[in-house]
Amino acid sequence: MDGMTIVWIVVAIAVLVIVVALIASAMSRKSQHRAEQQAYEHEQQARASATHAEKQRAVADEVDARARKAQAAADEKTAEARRLSAGATERRDAAENARAESDEHRSQAQNLWPDDGSQNREGQPVDPDWDDGRHPHDPRNPKHTRG
Numbered sequence: 001m002d003g004m005t006i007v008w009i010v011v012a013i014a015v016l017v018i019v020v021a022l023i024a025s026a027m028s029r030k031s032q033h034r035a036e037q038q039a040y041e042h043e044q045q046a047r048a049s050a051t052h053a054e055k056q057r058a059v060a061d062e063v064d065a066r067a068r069k070a071q072a073a074a075d076e077k078t079a080e081a082r083r084l085s086a087g088a089t090e091r092r093d094a095a096e097n098a099r100a101e102s103d104e105h106r107s108q109a110q111n112l113w114p115d116d117g118s119q120n121r122e123g124q125p126v127d128p129d130w131d132d133g134r135h136p137h138d139p140r141n142p143k144h145t146r147g
Contacts, residue, residue, distance in 0.1 A: 134141060 136143060
């Protein structure tokens with residue numbers, strides 16, 4: 001082998017090494033570009049997911065606020081129902097007491113005036129319309145006039 005052949009072999013090996021290095025570098029850049037592209041796509045998906053999550057959170061907060069408002073209204077209605085029920089019970093008791101007092105007065109009046117109810121104290125006949133408020137002079141009659 002002469003010197004020129006060795007030089008050509010060395011040059012060929014050097015060219016081969018340079019070509020392999022260029023191919024490896026190109027593949028490395030392509031691989032890096034692919035990785036960057038994937039990273040960008042994942043970042044975009046993450047942003048979209050975060051936006052979606054924020055919207056879902058806002059909707060959940062709104063629904064929660066409506067639920068709290070509805071619960072407050074229901075609590076208010078419950079409290080009002082209890083107050084009304086207590087008032088009704090109180091009025092019912094007062095009506096029962098008034099009825100008992102009326103019955104007691106009626107009983108006392110019958111004891112003091114022991115007749116069959118057909119005449120008043122003056123001995124005049126009792127008009128049955130007085131019992132139900134239909135008599136023209138009865139203050140319960142809507143057509144009653146004073147004086």
